[in-house]
Amino acid sequence: xxxxxxxxxxxxxxxxxxxxxxxxxxxxxxxxxxxxxxxxxxxxxxxxxxxxxxxxxxxxxxxxxxxxxxxxxxxxxxxxxxxxxxxxxxxxxxxxxxxxxxxxxxxxxxxxxxx
Amino acid sequence: xxxxxxxxxxxxxxxxxxxxxxxxxxxxxxxxxxxxxxxxxxxxxxxxxxxxxxxxxxxxxxxxxxxxxxxxxxxxxxxxxxxxxxxxxxxxxxxxxxxxxxxxxxxxxxxxxxx
Numbered sequence: 001x002x003x004x005x006x007x008x009x010x011x012x013x014x015x016x017x018x019x020x021x022x023x024x025x026x027x028x029x030x031x032x033x034x035x036x037x038x039x040x041x042x043x044x045x046x047x048x049x050x051x052x053x054x055x056x057x058x059x060x061x062x063x064x065x066x067x068x069x070x071x072x073x074x075x076x077x078x079x080x081x082x083x084x085x086x087x088x089x090x091x092x093x094x095x096x097x098x099x100x101x102x103x104x105x106x107x108x109x110x111x112x113x114x115x
Numbered sequence: 116x117x118x119x120x121x122x123x124x125x126x127x128x129x130x131x132x133x134x135x136x137x138x139x140x141x142x143x144x145x146x147x148x149x150x151x152x153x154x155x156x157x158x159x160x161x162x163x164x165x166x167x168x169x170x171x172x173x174x175x176x177x178x179x180x181x182x183x184x185x186x187x188x189x190x191x192x193x194x195x196x197x198x199x200x201x202x203x204x205x206x207x208x209x210x211x212x213x214x215x216x217x218x219x220x221x222x223x224x225x226x227x228x229x230x
Contacts, residue, residue: 032215032216034218036221041224041226042223042224043119043121043205043221043222043223043224044158044205044207044221045221046218046219046220049218051216090157090158094215094216095215096215096216101146101148101163101209101215101216101217101219102160102163102171102215103158103160103219105157105158106157107156107157108155108156108157
């Protein structure tokens with residue numbers, strides 16, 4: 001069975017600073033990886049996804065993530081954050097070979113951007 | 116139309132009430148999902164419908180009853196709920212059935228409070 005660990009429950013950062021949100025996963029088969037963002041009292045919005053190919057994935061709002069198979073990681077990065085990036089971020093994994101798109105989410109990381 | 120809509124946005128119900136949550140998408144997606152999200156927790160999968168047929172039931176209590184009348188609509192019928200069922204209920208859809216590689220598009224959720 002797959003599992004996802006987000007190593008930081010909260011990440012405070014100042015505006016215009018870089019940020020990295022860490023995600024590690026565990027699975028016995030190939031996986032697809034996703035990062036979602038959730039603003040307060042809203043649903044989830046996809047930031048980016050890794051399906052195959054290049055391990056560096058670029059997403060919306062200036063975010064990018066790098067898939068590292070040997071370290072089973074999929075860390076999310078942004079070189080310069082804005083106040084509007086304050087939200088909760090979820091890393092999620094879906095196992096290849098399953099016909100049902102079951103997403104397993106990490107516990108979430110709350111990113112707070114201070115002025 | 117590129118969004119998933121959910122109604123109502125908020126719902127307060129007593130333990131003896133019967134109510135329904137509604138989800139709609141017009142993106143031609145053939146898989147639809149119900150998730151439950153408790154406060155400060157990640158979403159947990161409840162049900163998956165693929166091509167209007169129930170594909171996954173994650174051992175959800177029978178007081179939750181899903182229904183997929185057509186490819187655009189997904190309902191969740193609620194009866195005799197408990198206060199611990201209070202949560203944000205999220206609907207999602209994905210294209211081409213429910214394959215593991217498919218991105219899921221989330222609605223804004225229904226905030227349910229059971230008194």
